[in-house]
Amino acid sequence: MKTAVWWIRRDLRLTDNQALTEALRQAGTVIPLFILDPKLLSSDYVGPARLAFLFEGLRALDSSLRERGSRLILREGDPPEVLTTLFREMQVEGIFAEEDYSPYARQRDERISLILPLQLLPGATIFPPQMLHKANDEPYTVFTPFSRMWRSLPFSGAPLPSPRQLPSVPELASLEIPTQATYSTGHTTFKAGEAEAQKRISRFTERNIFEYANMRNRMDLEGTSQLSPYLRLGMLSARQAAWTARQAMESAETSTAREGVDSWLNELIWREFYASILYHFPFVRNMAFKADLRQIPWHDNPVALAAWQNGLTGYPVVDAAMRQLRTTGWMHNRARMITASFLTKDLLIDWREGERFFMQQLLDGDPASNNGGWQWTAGTGTDAAPYFRVFNPILQGQKFDPKGNYVRNWVPELKKVPIKYLHAPWEMPLEMQKQVDCLVGSDYPAPIVDHAMARKRVLLAYRGQSLD
């Protein structure tokens, strides 16, 4: 094959890229192409933060390509049309791309396969979702057996190295990579690109991975890898992540260390589990997986929804988390569960509202994982938390932000509130509220809902009853 296209979608990396490798193996000239798809860019499930992260990632990728003698071609339009045009412009014989398992991508790729030679390669997950099924050929719907099967499969091996040289790209029109007002505010900055991803995974596996089992739930510490944005756009391959975990496992000396590595690997498996769920049950995008939980009487409450989105619910942990999300494009996993529980169970607002908002805000917003997480918390999902599992935002704060550093960092109004009252500031005596410059109701909101009442209300609602 003389000329091929490496169609980049969510694999913005040169390291361990099976699509790129295959293109290089089969063709002498490889054109790295990214298509700005207006349908995706203007989707209700995309926001400026992730777009900025994508554009920054494309810039990083372009400069890596240029260092190796290649360059990125950027075009805009409906992918089949863009590709057809390119095929008219020059003699292209094949398209190589990493398979994307989301419903929109599958439909798009099927259409293209009918008219153009598109070859899809694995990489978005370690094991393609078609590969993992029960003995009776049905897909798994429970995590534990899925993970057992996943772990029993032979691992495909070490990540592929990044190519040192790439063939030059012929004269072709290309758009400028858009610039976009970014999400960054100087707090946590997620620098886009695979170099940063590599840096982060090395740093994480030096130490924190071995303490991950204990640290991962602490919102006030940097105990997690914070690699999700990089996995989302493929600036890091899932295979390299799992491979690194495996290497770390070999060097782990204590059982605590091994547990740490293992629980991190488990999170990667959750990611693959939800990819598989969305692949086999695409209807979960629109409705509850569990048929008996499709009739919950959700409240239409724009005021409460806005308070939740803006971090003004009066529950410090919830507000800290939502502000972290809006400021950095990322939220701690424990905080995701707490805020999701609060929206669905305390406010009785449809999980789909939260799902959409998270997709708009998160750098790592992924249709499969995000949907899986929301349905898990709402109790409507495949292997979900039972409906009666309602998080108490005060207790969660006390357990997972015991010193209050997380709350104080994101909710400065509460800076001077002593830890005893930090997670329930409305219980402060008025004298103290004055002393610490935090009048509940003016400096910081009073709780928009009473948790004890809300808990009773949601239990009844899920059982098809009503409080009144």
Added chain:
DNA sequence: TGAAATGTTGGGGCG
């Protein structure tokens, strides 16, 4: 990857 309600146990205070 919950939390509240309810049940059980056992030490200590007290008459």
Added chain:
DNA sequence: ACGCCCCAACATTTC
């Protein structure tokens, strides 16, 4: 010394 009560601490059940 003994029984009774209280209640913290822990365990179990329930949602």
